[in-house]
Amino acid sequence: MKDHYSMFAAYNRWANEILYDASSKLTDQQRREERGAFFGSIHATLNHILVGDTIWMNRFRSLATEIQSLDAILQEEFNALLEARQQMDGEIIDYVSGLNDEDFTANFTYRTIVNPANITQPLSPALAHFFNHQTHHRGQLHCLLTQIAGDAPSLDLLYYLRERDANE
Secondary structure: OHHHHHHHHHHHHHHHHHHHHHHHOOOHHHHHOOOOEOOEOHHHHHHHHHHHHHHHHHHHOOOOOOOOOOOOOOOOOHHHHHHHHHHHHHHHHHHHHOOOHHHHHOEEEEEOOOOOOEEEEEHHHHHHHHHHHHHHHHHHHHHHHHHHHOOOOOOOHHHHHHHHHHOO
């Protein structure tokens, strides 16, 4: 199971690098323009993915979070957002690499934000949600980038695996 989640952690970093590279080619105005996505703009959606990752990583590590809203803007400037994203991707990889087989079936408890409640569940399904959440919102970003630029890079897991295997 650890190999499975390690693959997703590495894929997450790879996909984020591609999306941030594509986003960096846009103007700040293009990134911030309201486009009808769930979180509105590319900038706000990039922030939301970081918000979600920060909340979940704090939960996984039994740390408190000061984030009180899923639409919080953690970084106003794109370069700061990129740096925070890169740091978080490293933390995700380090966290997953530190897990052992027992950790995946062990329960952990956290408090939800939207409808505050204490939840206890096994780690593995929460990790599955964590990585699926990222993919879901990257799909929205892919659509937004396509609307603006007419094209967006492929983020398929299979492309990541082929690239990884070619480099090994």
